[in-house]
Amino acid sequence: MVGIPYPGTDEIAERRRKWLDPDFKPKKLREISDDDIVKLLGHRKPGMAYSSVHPPLDEIKEPPDPIKELVEPTDGARHGDRIRYIQFTDSQHFAPLPPWLRFRIYATNREFRGFDSLAYSGRTLLEMRERDIDRVAKTLLETEMFDTARCALRSITVHGYSLRLDEDGLMFDARRRYIYDKERGEVVYVKTQQSVPLEEPVPVGPPLPEEELKKMATVYRFDHVPPTVADELMKVVKRIGELRVLGGLRPDLINGK
Amino acid sequence: MAVRHPDRIDLHDERGERIAEDIPLDAISPLHNPAIKKICETFKRSVIVNLRRIEDSLRSGRMGGEMGVGEECQIPGIELDLPIVENAEKIAELVDRYVRVSDDDDTSVHVLGGGEILFVQVPTLRMYMASDWASATVNVGVATAHAIIELFNITPFNGSNVIKSAIFGRYPQSITLRGAVTGLLRGWPPALDGVGLAFRTNMVNDIVAITNKNTLNGVALSAILETLAMFDSGDAIHPVYERYHLLRLAYQGLNANNLVYELVKENGKDGTIGTVILSLIRRAEEDGVIKVKETLPSGFKIYKTDDACLWNAYMAAGQLAAVIVNCGAMRAVQGAPATINAFNDIIKLATGLPDLDFGRVLGTSIGFAFYTHNIYGGAGPGAYAPAGPLLRHSRGFIAPCIVAGMCMDAGTQTFTPELTSGVYMKIRDVLPPEMKQPIKYVAEAASEIKDKL
Numbered sequence: 001m002v003g004i005p006y007p008g009t010d011e012i013a014e015r016r017r018k019w020l021d022p023d024f025k026p027k028k029l030r031e032i033s034d035d036d037i038v039k040l041l042g043h044r045k046p047g048m049a050y051s052s053v054h055p056p057l058d059e060i061k062e063p064p065d066p067i068k069e070l071v072e073p074t075d076g077a078r079h080g081d082r083i084r085y086i087q088f089t090d091s092q093h094f095a096p097l098p099p100w101l102r103f104r105i106y107a108t109n110r111e112f113r114g115f116d117s118l119a120y121s122g123r124t125l126l127e128m129r130e131r132d133i134d135r136v137a138k139t140l141l142e143t144e145m146f147d148t149a150r151c152a153l154r155s156i157t158v159h160g161y162s163l164r165l166d167e168d169g170l171m172f173d174a175r176r177r178y179i180y181d182k183e184r185g186e187v188v189y190v191k192t193q194q195s196v197p198l199e200e201p202v203p204v205g206p207p208l209p210e211e212e213l214k215k216m217a218t219v220y221r222f223d224h225v226p227p228t229v230a231d232e233l234m235k236v237v238k239r240i241g242e243l244r245v246l247g248g249l250r251p252d253l254i255n256g257k
Numbered sequence: 258m259a260v261r262h263p264d265r266i267d268l269h270d271e272r273g274e275r276i277a278e279d280i281p282l283d284a285i286s287p288l289h290n291p292a293i294k295k296i297c298e299t300f301k302r303s304v305i306v307n308l309r310r311i312e313d314s315l316r317s318g319r320m321g322g323e324m325g326v327g328e329e330c331q332i333p334g335i336e337l338d339l340p341i342v343e344n345a346e347k348i349a350e351l352v353d354r355y356v357r358v359s360d361d362d363d364t365s366v367h368v369l370g371g372g373e374i375l376f377v378q379v380p381t382l383r384m385y386m387a388s389d390w391a392s393a394t395v396n397v398g399v400a401t402a403h404a405i406i407e408l409f410n411i412t413p414f415n416g417s418n419v420i421k422s423a424i425f426g427r428y429p430q431s432i433t434l435r436g437a438v439t440g441l442l443r444g445w446p447p448a449l450d451g452v453g454l455a456f457r458t459n460m461v462n463d464i465v466a467i468t469n470k471n472t473l474n475g476v477a478l479s480a481i482l483e484t485l486a487m488f489d490s491g492d493a494i495h496p497v498y499e500r501y502h503l504l505r506l507a508y509q510g511l512n513a514n515n516l517v518y519e520l521v522k523e524n525g526k527d528g529t530i531g532t533v534i535l536s537l538i539r540r541a542e543e544d545g546v547i548k549v550k551e552t553l554p555s556g557f558k559i560y561k562t563d564d565a566c567l568w569n570a571y572m573a574a575g576q577l578a579a580v581i582v583n584c585g586a587m588r589a590v591q592g593a594p595a596t597i598n599a600f601n602d603i604i605k606l607a608t609g610l611p612d613l614d615f616g617r618v619l620g621t622s623i624g625f626a627f628y629t630h631n632i633y634g635g636a637g638p639g640a641y642a643p644a645g646p647l648l649r650h651s652r653g654f655i656a657p658c659i660v661a662g663m664c665m666d667a668g669t670q671t672f673t674p675e676l677t678s679g680v681y682m683k684i685r686d687v688l689p690p691e692m693k694q695p696i697k698y699v700a701e702a703a704s705e706i707k708d709k710l
Contacts, residue, residue, distance in 0.1 A: 004531050005607045007557040020603075022531045054668035057588065066272045067472045067518065068665060070525035071585030083589060083669055100602075107583075107599030108531030114586030117595045118626050125630070129587065232553045236609045239559065248615040251565040252497045 004108060007232035012225050015218050019101060022110050026143035030205035037137050040153055040202055042192030043084045043130065050130050052080040074114040076129020083116075084130040086137055087193065088151055089123050089158045091171040094213040094224075095150040099124040099161075101218055102145075111136055122161035123154065141204065144216060148187035149207030152178065155193040169207055178204075260496045261710070262503065264567075266513040268700040271473035273518040277700035282503050283710050284703035285511060287485050292691045292702035296478070297485055298381065299689055300456070301390040303441035304397035305680055306375040306424075308348065310437040311405070312341040314423040315416075321427040323435060330427075337416045339409050345372030351404035356396055358382045367687045375401070376684045390455060391446050398424045398438040441684075444644065453490020456482045457644035461656065462674040465639065465663045466681035467692055470674070472664040473512055476577060476657040477695040480510025483643060483653035492652055497566065504570035505653055509577050511696060516540070516571065520578035521585075530579040530599050534607060537575035546571055547610065559609035572613045576600045577658050584662040589669040590638050593662030594626035597655060614654050621651040637672035639663045 003021030006013060018024060035046035044051070054060065057078050062068075090097055097105070099119040106112045106126055116127040128136065140146060141153075149170045152160070160172035168180035170187065177191040181203070189202045208216075220227035227234075247254040264282040269275050287293045314320040314328070315337040322328035341348065349366045352375065357364040362380040369376055377400075379393045387393070402420045411417045426436035432447040444458030459482065468475040484506045487493040493502045507513035520540075524533050538560075541547045546568050550561035562568040576597060583596045601612035601619035612619055624647050629638050641648055643656035663674070675682070691698040 004534065004603055005557055007553055007555060007606070007609075009555045013555065020531065022529055022535075057667060060667060062667075063469050063471065065471050065664065067521055067581060068585060070518075070521050071582060071665070072526045073588050073667075074586050077586065077588035077667065080667070083587075083591065103595075104599060104603055107596070107603065108529055110527055110529055110532075113527065113529045114583060114588075114592070115595070116587070116589070116592035116630075117599075118630050120627065127591065129589075232555055232557060235553070236557070236559065236606065239609055240605050240611055244611040244615045247565055247611050248617075250495065250497055251501050251569060251615070254565045254611070255563050257561060 007236045008230055009232065010225055010229045012218060012220055013230065013233065015216070016101065019097070019105050019218065020108050022108050024109060026139065026145050028143050029146075029208075030142050030148075032138075032141055032202070032204055034134070034138070036202045037141060038134065039198055040141075040189055040192055041084070041086060041133070041137060042155075042194045042196055043133075050076075050079065051082050053082045054080045056080050074129055074132050075135075076131035076133075077114060079129075079131060081129040081131050083127050084133045085125060085127045085155065086133055086140065086153065087123055087125045087155045087158070088140070088146075089154045089161050089171070091150040091161050091165070092219075093150060093165055093171075094210065094217055095161075095171075096144055096147055096213070096216050096218065097151075098219050105145075111139060121158070123158040147208045147213060148178075148204045149180075150213065153189070153193040156195060169210075180207075260499060262496075262500045264500070264504070264507075266507050267515070268507075268696070268703065269512045269515040269518060270696050270700070271471065271512070271518075273512075273515055273522070275515070276697065277704045280700075280703045280707050281710055282500065282507065284707045285507055285699060286499075286503055287481070287488050289706060289710060290699055290702050291706065292695065292698040293481055293485070295689060295691045295698075296481055296695065297456075298384070299378070299692060300442045300482075301440075302379045302381065302384045302393050304377045304379065304394050305439050305441060305684060306352075306377065306397060306401050307373065307437040307680065308341050308345055308375055309370075309373040311401075311423045312339065314437065315339055315341075315419065318419075320419065320422040320436070321430075323427060323431060323433065335416065335419050337411070337419065339405065341405065342372040344408060345375065347408055348401065348404045349375055351407060352377060352397065352400045355400040355403060356380065356383065365687075367684075369687065370683045374680060374683050376687055389446055390440065390442055390444070394434070394438055394440040394445070398436075401438065443642065449644070451649075453486060453492075454644040454649065456486035456489055457649065457656070458642050460640055460642045460677060461659045461663050462639040462672065462678040463681050464660050466674040466678040467685055467688060468664075468695075469685065469693065470664045471694075472581065472661050473517070474694055474696055475660040475664050477510050477512075477699065478692060479643075479657040479660040480506050480653065481695055481699070483656055484510070486643075487653055501566045501569065502653060504566050505573050508570035509573035509654070509657055511699060513574075516574040517578050517581075520575060521581050524578065524582045525585065528582050530583055530596055531603065533575055533579040533582055534600065534604050537571060537578075537604075538608060541568065541571050544571075547608065550609075557609075562610060568610065569613060572601075572604060573654050575604070576613055576618070576654070577661055580658040580661050581665065584665040588665060588667035590659070590662035590666040591629065591669065593638055593659050594622050594629055596662075597622040597658055598626055614651060618651045618654045621648060621655055625655070637670040639666075639670055639674065640672035640677050
C-alpha cells in the first residue's frame with residue numbers, strides 16, 4: 001500500500017488517488033521568484049528576518065516527555081517562528097482541486113506536515129510556521145496545484161468560487177487583486193492576498209487552457225466526467241452512510257457487515 | 258449476573274515499556290480500578306480557595322462580577338482591609354476544624370503559594386452524605402467565610418454581609434459561581450445544562466497543568482475523566498457500550514498494546530495524518546480487527562469488522578497518534594481540530610467502514626475547528642472544556658487529543674495553561690500521584706485486582 005486507498009476506476013478517481021499519495025510530487029508549471037512569493041503572502045517584506053512567537057526549541061526548558069522526542073519538529077517550529085497563513089479560493093469551473101481535496105492533500109502529503117487547515121465556504125486556509133509556509137507556498141503556486149485564472153490567493157473577501165468567469169476567463173474577485181495582462185498573455189497580481197496594493201505587479205504566468213484543465217480535473221461534473229460513472233465511490237459512500245446510522249444506534253449492529 | 262468482558266490487554270507506559278500484562282478489560286473500569294476511583298473521589302471532594310482574591314475583593318469592594326475577565330462591580334463604602342493571606346495558616350486551621358468529621362478521617366487542608374491558595378479535601382463521609390459534588394465547594398466556601406468572620410471579629414455592623422460575595426460571587430442571585438472558591442471539578446450544578454456533564458467541566462489546560470505537560474499522562478487523565486462522565490451520564494450502560502468506552506479508554510487513553518506509541522514512533526520523523534492512517538490499517542489487518550470483505554475492480558478493498566467496538570478503539574488510538582504527529586511537527590496545538598477532521602474524513606473512504614464514533618467525531622471537529630479559528634474565534638483549543646456545547650457531542654474521543662496537542666505546543670497560544678489554569682500548577686504538588694501519573698498507577702492497580710475479578 002503506497003497511497004491512501006480511494007475507490008473508482010475512472011480518470012477522476014485515478015487523479016484523486018494520485019493526489020492522496022503522501023510522497024506525490026506535483027508537476028512544476030511555472031517559476032515565481034522567492035521574493036515575489038513573500039510579497040504576495042504579505043506577511044513581511046522580502047529580506048526581513050522571520051519574527052518569532054517563542055524562543056527556539058533548543059533554548060526552551062520543557063519537562064521531559066518521551067513521546068514528544070519521537071516527533072521531529074519542522075524547521076519553522078525549531079526556530080520558534082510565528083504561525084502564518086496562505087489561503088486559496090478554487091473556482092468550481094475546473095480549478096485543479098476542490099477545497100475538500102486541497103484539505104486532504106495538506107493532511108496527507110509529507111511536504112505539509114505540521115499544518116493547520118480549514119475548508120469553509122469556498123476557501124481553504126493553510127496555517128504553518130512562517131519558514132514552512134514560505135517553503136510550501138512555492139509548491140502551492142508553482143505546480144499543478146494552482147492555475148492562475150481558476151485559483152486565487154485570497155485571505156479576505158473570498159467570494160467568487162461559484163460565479164461565472166469573466167471575459168478573460170478569470171475567477172471573479174471583488175477586490176480585483178489580479179488582472180489579465182493581454183499583451184503579456186499572463187495573469188498579474190497587483191495586490192497581496194490581503195488586498196494591499198503591491199509596489200510592483202507580480203506576474204504569475206498564463207492561465208492553463210480549458211482542455212488542459214479538463215485533463216487535470218478532480219471533480220465529477222455532468223458536462224465532463226459525470227458522477228454516474230463513479231459506481232465504486234457511490235457504493236462505498238452509501239455503505240458508510242448506512243453503517244454509520246446502524247452503528248450509531250449500537251456499535252455491534254455492524255459486526256460482520 | 259454482572260457484565261464482564263472477555264478482552265485481555267497489555268498496558269504500556271509513556272516510554273513504550275510494558276508495565277502490566279494480560280489485564281482483563283474490567284480491571285481498568287472506573288467501577289473496579291482503585292486508582293481511577295481515587296482520581297474520581299479526589300476530583301469530587303477537593304476545593305480550591307483563592308485567599309489572595311478574597312483579600313483583594315474585600316479591600317477594593319470589587320465583587321459579584323459576571324465577566325470572564327476582571328470585575329465590573331465595585332461598591333464604594335463596603336471595603337474591608339483584612340490581612341487574609343498573612344493569616345492563611347490560621348484560616349486553614351479553622352477550616353480544617355469545621356469540615357473534619359473525626360480526628361482520624363481523610364480531611365486535608367494545604368496552604369499553598371505563600372498563603373494565597375487554600376487546597377481543601379473534605380472527608381469522604383461528607384461526600385457520601387452529599388446529594389451532589391457541589392457539597393464540598395459549598396461547605397468549604399462557608400467554612401472559609403466563618404473562619405474569616407471569627408478570626409477578624411466581623412459582625413453585621415462592620416461588614417459580614419460582603420464576605421459571602423467575596424467567596425461565592427453573585428451566586429445565588431446568578432446561577433454562576435464566579436467568586437474565590439471553586440471545586441477541583443470546575444462544574445457547578447446550577448450552571449450545567451445537562452446531567453452527567455460534571456466530569457467534563459475541567460478545561461483542557463487544567464489537565465495539561467495537573468500532568469505537567471506530559472503528553473500521554475495528560476491524555477490518560479483526560480480519557481479517565483471522559484470515561485467517568487460516560488458512566489455518569491448513562492452512555493456506558495449497555496454491555497456493548499460499556500465495552501465500547503472501556504476499549505476507548507484502554508487504546509486511546511492508556512496506550513494499550515503500545516498502539517499509540519508505535520504509531521507515533523513509526524510516523525514521528527516524517528509522517529503525516531495520511532501515513533498514520535496507512536500504518537493503522539495495516540496494523541488492524543495484522544491483528545485481525547478488520548478483514549477484506551470485497552475487492553472492487555479498481556483494486557479498492559472494502560473492509561468489514563467482526564468487532565466494531567475494537568476497530569473504533571483502534572481508530573481512537575490512530576486519531577491520537579495523528580494529532581501527536583501533526584501538532585508535534587508544528588509544535589502547536591491549533592492544528593488539532595483539523596487533524597481530527599482530516600483523519601476521520603480520510604479513513605472512512607480508505608476503508609469503507611464508518612469513521613470514529615460513527616461520524617460524531619467528524620461532525621464535532623468541524624464545529625470545533627470553526628470556533629477555534631476564523632471570524633468566530635472564541636478561544637484557543639486549550640481553553641475549552643469537553644462539557645461545552647461544541648465538544649460534548651463527541652463522547653470521550655476528542656478531549657484527550659486536544660490535551661495531547663496542548664502538551665505538544667511550544668508556546669504559540671494566547672490561552673496557555675499558565676494563564677487559564679495557573680492555580681492547578683500551584684496545587685499539583687499536593688495532588689495524589691494517581692492524578693499526575695495515571696498511566697503508571699492505573700496499570701499497577703489493574704495488576705493488583707486482575708485475579709479478583
